[in-house]
Amino acid sequence: MSTTVHAGPGIDPLTPVLSANWDDNRAWKLTNYERRGGYDALRKAATMAPEEVTSLVKDANLRGRGGAGFPTGMKWSFVPKDNPNPTYLVVNCDESEPGTCKDMPLLMASPHTLVEGVVIASYAIKAKVAFIYVRGEVLHIIRRLQQAVREAYSAGYIGRDILGTGYDLDVVVHAGAGAYICGEETALLDSLEGRRGQPRLRPPFPAVAGLYASPTVINNAESIASVPAVVANGRDWFKAMGTEKSDGFTLYSLSGHVANPGQFEAPMGVTLRSLLDMSGGMRAGHRLKFFTPGGSSTPILTGDDIDLPLDYETMAANGTILGTKALQCFDETTSVVRATLRWIEFYKHESCGKCTPCREGTWWLVQMLRKIEAGQGEPGDVDKLLDVNENIGGRSFCALADGAVGCIRGAVKHFREEFEAGCHGTPAWELLPYDRSAIFSDAEVGAIS
Known part of the structure; x- marks a missing residue:
C-alpha cells in the first residue's frame, strides 16, 4: 500500500486549517x-x-x-x-x-x-x-x-x-x-x-x-x-489530504533538541524530516538519536526512522503508535536510560492505584531503572526489567498501563547496550554526561529563576 502524502489538485499540502487564524489579532474573539x-x-x-x-x-x-x-x-x-x-x-x-x-x-x-x-x-x-x-x-x-x-x-x-x-x-x-x-x-x-x-x-x-x-x-x-x-x-x-487510510490534516508537536520547537500543521503521513525542515532542524551541531512519535507512552523510534510517514498504519507496522503526534526529539548527547527513567517516574506518580500490576509494577520499574542509571544493576537485570514490564501491559483496567510500559519496550529494543552498561558498573551520567544534553546552561536557568 502506498503511503505517499497527497493534498489533491490545487491544494497546498501545508495550507493551515486548524491554525489558520492563530496569528490574527485577538483571534480568540x-x-x-x-x-x-x-x-x-x-x-x-x-x-x-x-x-x-x-x-x-x-x-x-x-x-x-x-x-x-x-x-x-x-x-x-x-x-x-x-x-x-x-x-x-x-x-x-x-x-x-x-x-x-x-x-x-x-x-x-x-x-x-x-x-x-x-x-x-x-x-x-x-x-x-x-x-x-x-x-x-x-x-x-x-x-x-x-x-x-x-x-x-x-x-x-x-x-x-x-x-x-x-x-x-x-x-x-x-x-x-x-x-x-x-x-x-x-x-x-x-x-x-x-x-x-x-x-x-x-x-x-x-x-x-x-x-x-x-x-x-x-x-x-x-x-x-x-x-x-x-x-x-x-x-x-x-x-484529498493525508494518506490512503489516515486522511486529512493534523497538528504535530515538536519539542526537545530542535532548533524551533512548537506546533506544526501538516497532512497526515508527513515525515519527521519534513517537520524538522520546517522547524530549523536539530540544534546546531547535533544529530537526531531517537524520538517519540506520539508522546512518552509510545515506543521510541530512532534517527534511522526519520523518513517514515507519520500515520497510524506505518507507526503500527514499526512497533509503535502515532498517539498524540507529540514528537519529542533527542540528540546523540541524551542517555536513553535517563529519559526512560524520567518517563516511568511520571507514570508511577500518576498511577491511580486501582490495578495492582500498574500500581506495584511501575514502582518496581522505577527502582530497577534507578539502579541501572547509577551503574549498580546486576547481570540479567535488563531481562528482569522486561519481564516486569510485560506483567504490567494488558493486565490493567485501562490502556494507560500499556502506555507506561511502551517506552521501556522501545528503549531496550533500540538501545539495549546502554541499559546493559548500567548492569556492568557504568553509570548513565558517565556514559553520556548529562550537562551535554541540557537545553539550557546553568547560567540560563539561574537567570530564568
Whole structure:
C-alpha cells in the first residue's frame, strides 16, 4: 500500500486549517472567528439531518486525534437509537501526556473552533448537553473557553432554538483536578460525576452507559475542532489530504533538541524530516538519536526512522503508535536510560492505584531503572526489567498501563547496550554526561529563576 502524502489538485499540502487564524489579532474573539467564516459550518449542518452529519464525518474518515485513531463518525454511530436516557457529548481536553502540547495552543488561540465543533457534534448525536473537560492547571485556557462559550450563547449558537432549528443545547466547561489518569475516558467520566478519577470496567462502553449511566460520546479536542472544516468543505476535500487510510490534516508537536520547537500543521503521513525542515532542524551541531512519535507512552523510534510517514498504519507496522503526534526529539548527547527513567517516574506518580500490576509494577520499574542509571544493576537485570514490564501491559483496567510500559519496550529494543552498561558498573551520567544534553546552561536557568 502506498503511503505517499497527497493534498489533491490545487491544494497546498501545508495550507493551515486548524491554525489558520492563530496569528490574527485577538483571534480568540467571536468577531474575528466569524470574519473568517466561523459558524458557517454550523449553519450548513443545521440544514442537514443529524444522521447526514454523522455519515459525512464517517465517510470523510476523520480519525480520533487523541491517541488510538478510532474513526470519529463511527464512534458517533454507536449511540443507541432506542435508549430512553439523554445522550451526552464529552470533549476530552485533559492534555497531560509528557511532550503533548497541541490541544492547549489550539484552545488558547481559537477556542471557537472547538465550540463550533461541539455544537455540530452534539446536533449529530442529538445531545442536549455537552461537557468540555479541561485539565485544571491550565486556568488561562479554562477562562478563554468560558468566554468563548458565553459569546456563543449571546450570538445564538448555543442555547434555545439554535439558528431557528428548534434544537436546544447547553455547553458546560468543567475544570478537572489535575490527574493524568483522567485523560482515560472512563476515568474522566467518574471525575466529571464528582468521584475519584479511576477507570471503569468495560463493558458497558460509554456509548451505551457513560456519563450518568447514559449514552455518551467522548472525543478529543482536536477531533471535535476538526469537524467544522470537514462539514464546511466536504468529504472529498478532507480526503484529498493525508494518506490512503489516515486522511486529512493534523497538528504535530515538536519539542526537545530542535532548533524551533512548537506546533506544526501538516497532512497526515508527513515525515519527521519534513517537520524538522520546517522547524530549523536539530540544534546546531547535533544529530537526531531517537524520538517519540506520539508522546512518552509510545515506543521510541530512532534517527534511522526519520523518513517514515507519520500515520497510524506505518507507526503500527514499526512497533509503535502515532498517539498524540507529540514528537519529542533527542540528540546523540541524551542517555536513553535517563529519559526512560524520567518517563516511568511520571507514570508511577500518576498511577491511580486501582490495578495492582500498574500500581506495584511501575514502582518496581522505577527502582530497577534507578539502579541501572547509577551503574549498580546486576547481570540479567535488563531481562528482569522486561519481564516486569510485560506483567504490567494488558493486565490493567485501562490502556494507560500499556502506555507506561511502551517506552521501556522501545528503549531496550533500540538501545539495549546502554541499559546493559548500567548492569556492568557504568553509570548513565558517565556514559553520556548529562550537562551535554541540557537545553539550557546553568547560567540560563539561574537567570530564568
